Amino acid sequence: MLSLYNRIPSCSHRNFPKLPAYGLTTVPSPPQEDATIACLVLETDPQILASTLEKHTVQWTPELVNKVLKRLWNHGPKALQFFKLLDRHPTYTHSPAAFDHAVDIAARMRDYKTLWTLVARMRTRQLGPSPKTFAIITERYAAAGKPDRAVKIFLSMHEHGCQQNLNSFNTIIDVLCKSKRVEKAYSLLKVFRGRFRADTVSYNIIANGFCLIKRTPKALEVLKEMVERGLTPTLTTYNIMLKGFFRAGQIKEAWEFFLRMKRRKCEIDVVTYTTVVHGFGVAGEVKKAQKVFNEMVGAGVLPSVATYNALIQVLCKKDSVENAILVFEEMVRKGYVPNLTTYNVVIRGLCHAGEMDRAMEFMGRMKDDECEPNVQTYNVVIRYFCDDGEIEKGLEVFDKMGSGDCLPNLDTYNILISAMFVRKKSDDLLVAGKLLIEMVDRGYLPRKFTFNRVLNGLLLTGNQGFAKEILRLQSKCGRLPRQFRL
DNA sequence: TTAGGGTTAG
Numbered sequence: 331m332l333s334l335y336n337r338i339p340s341c342s343h344r345n346f347p348k349l350p351a352y353g354l355t356t357v358p359s360p361p362q363e364d365a366t367i368a369c370l371v372l373e374t375d376p377q378i379l380a381s382t383l384e385k386h387t388v389q390w391t392p393e394l395v396n397k398v399l400k401r402l403w404n405h406g407p408k409a410l411q412f413f414k415l416l417d418r419h420p421t422y423t424h425s426p427a428a429f430d431h432a433v434d435i436a437a438r439m440r441d442y443k444t445l446w447t448l449v450a451r452m453r454t455r456q457l458g459p460s461p462k463t464f465a466i467i468t469e470r471y472a473a474a475g476k477p478d479r480a481v482k483i484f485l486s487m488h489e490h491g492c493q494q495n496l497n498s499f500n501t502i503i504d505v506l507c508k509s510k511r512v513e514k515a516y517s518l519l520k521v522f523r524g525r526f527r528a529d530t531v532s533y534n535i536i537a538n539g540f541c542l543i544k545r546t547p548k549a550l551e552v553l554k555e556m557v558e559r560g561l562t563p564t565l566t567t568y569n570i571m572l573k574g575f576f577r578a579g580q581i582k583e584a585w586e587f588f589l590r591m592k593r594r595k596c597e598i599d600v601v602t603y604t605t606v607v608h609g610f611g612v613a614g615e616v617k618k619a620q621k622v623f624n625e626m627v628g629a630g631v632l633p634s635v636a637t638y639n640a641l642i643q644v645l646c647k648k649d650s651v652e653n654a655i656l657v658f659e660e661m662v663r664k665g666y667v668p669n670l671t672t673y674n675v676v677i678r679g680l681c682h683a684g685e686m687d688r689a690m691e692f693m694g695r696m697k698d699d700e701c702e703p704n705v706q707t708y709n710v711v712i713r714y715f716c717d718d719g720e721i722e723k724g725l726e727v728f729d730k731m732g733s734g735d736c737l738p739n740l741d742t743y744n745i746l747i748s749a750m751f752v753r754k755k756s757d758d759l760l761v762a763g764k765l766l767i768e769m770v771d772r773g774y775l776p777r778k779f780t781f782n783r784v785l786n787g788l789l790l791t792g793n794q795g796f797a798k799e800i801l802r803l804q805s806k807c808g809r810l811p812r813q814f815r816l
Numbered sequence: 817t818t819a820g821g822g823t824t825a826g
Contacts, residue, residue, distance in 0.1 A: 639822030
């Protein structure tokens with residue numbers, strides 16, 4: 331596989347001006363095979379990808395394919411092309427997990443035709459679709475603003491050879507709740523609670539749904555109903571309510587609820603404590619958050635990485651990033667391994683304090699700790715560079731993402747395109763146009779607002795030719811303002 | 817991937 335890697339000198343394939351390196355210099359580690367292949371797929375012209383892949387003898391395994399698909403996550407069209415090519419491979423056959431990945435990607439691009447073709451193919455090959463497949467599909471439909479469609483799909487699962495049960499029922503009501511369609515989920519529960527024998531989990535999901543939209547009284551009502559039906563609340567139920575009070579800004583109620591939980595001797599756990607530490611912190615009560623954090627060890631409950639993350643975030647937001655970093659160092663000393671969230675919280679804190687250099691240092695440190703920055707990490711840094719007017723540095727960090735290690739997502743493009751308007755420079759508008767083309771190419775659909783903004787910008791700076799190109803793109807995407815529609 | 821705690825701006 332080394333030869334394959336050697337063929338690809340660089341994965342940087344954008345036409346933006348090269349800028350001096352800034353802070354992201356780390357010792358290059360040997361490339362993983364999946365990274366190499368992802369890179370190759372990104373680099374190669376779609377027309378010749380099939381023959382290019384054939385030329386290289388790769389030992390395709392489900393694990394390798396899944397890793398590559400994960401790397402191509404934010405480039406839907408390439409990911410699906412790769413999936414389709416391997417689907418015709420003479421010896422390798424896709425695993426159910428690979429199909430689920432492909433289904434998820436197609437659904438995210440709202441390519442529903444491909445989605446259902448894949449589902450049918452899974453069925454023919456007796457690889458599914460599984461309850462997990464339907465969890466993915468219904469979640470995407472709900473997120474795309476089609477909750478009714480999601481419900482219909484759930485109700486027709488059995489027609490695809492996948493029987494509904496209590497688990498899949500709980501999944502669909504959770505999907506509805508997480509997309510804020512709580513009333514719809516609640517009605518569904520009322521209709522089907524007999525058929526599926528709704529349990530504590532079902533009611534916890536609905537209560538949590540009402541908490542998510544800050545309707546704690548309604549959540550309490552749901553729990554009352556649950557008890558009346560002979561179901562016993564669990565610690566999860568109480569943790570849901572506790573978090574709900576904090577989220578709704580009912581700090582006093584949250585505190586009293588927490589005290590009652592302790593008094594009732596229900597074995598409160600690390601989740602309870604993390605909720606309280608975070609809740610008080612976000613409400614600005616840092617001292618109280620710290621006190622609870624210190625108290626938990628005495629109570630025989632060890633903090634988790636998530637608890638540390640909560641405290642660190644709270645210190646960043648309401649105290650100082652210096653104190654947050656002290657806690658960070660302390661957790662490392664105690665043998666905890668900071669995770670992606672820990673780093674992202676610290677990096678955001680540093681960026682917010684204007685300490686961009688130190689933020690970049692931490693980004694290097696996380697790489698050394700084999701905790702690769704993710705798209706959120708990059709987005710935070712890019713956003714703050716741009717907000718500081720350091721647009722070149724923002725673009726430079728963006729350019730580092732191109733390698734297939736971490737592809738930009740919709741947020742990344744939106745952040746950068748917005749930044750291209752602050753300096754009122756003609757060149758910036760050209761970059762905005764290129765970014766717009768690139769994001770469409772990668773399966774992202776820009777908002778009408780974004781198109782129009784870039785178009786106006788290009789016209790005002792005398793880039794009529796380029797503007798026309800963007801206009802054609804916009805019409806292809808079906809995002810043309812009414813007066814221009816063909 | 818049947819439910820609860822850490823990342824998403826001010």
